[in-house]
Amino acid sequence: MNNTMDYRNPAMLRSIGIEALTKVLGPVGMAAFLRMYDCGEGDYTKEREQLLEGITLDDILAELPQHA
Numbered sequence: 753m754n755n756t757m758d759y760r761n762p763a764m765l766r767s768i769g770i771e772a773l774t775k776v777l778g779p780v781g782m783a784a785f786l787r788m789y790d791c792g793e794g795d796y797t798k799e800r801e802q803l804l805e806g807i808t809l810d811d812i813l814a815e816l817p818q819h820a
Contacts, residue, residue: 759765773782 773785
């Protein structure tokens with residue numbers, strides 16, 4: 753690793769970071785690690801409230817036998 757690297761250069765920092773992760777974790781591990789920090793998109797709380805609107809615990813329990 754180069755001690756004189758410009759850490760303010762996001763492209764260079766990302767490239768070296770991915771290279772380091774790949775070296776230690778392998779390509780699959782590197783990808784899994786990066787997915788842990790994916791911010792996603794949308795408003796999960798708002799979407800969940802809309803999706804579950806009007807659904808009761810009894811509704812959910814009634815569905816369980818169909819998925820067992």
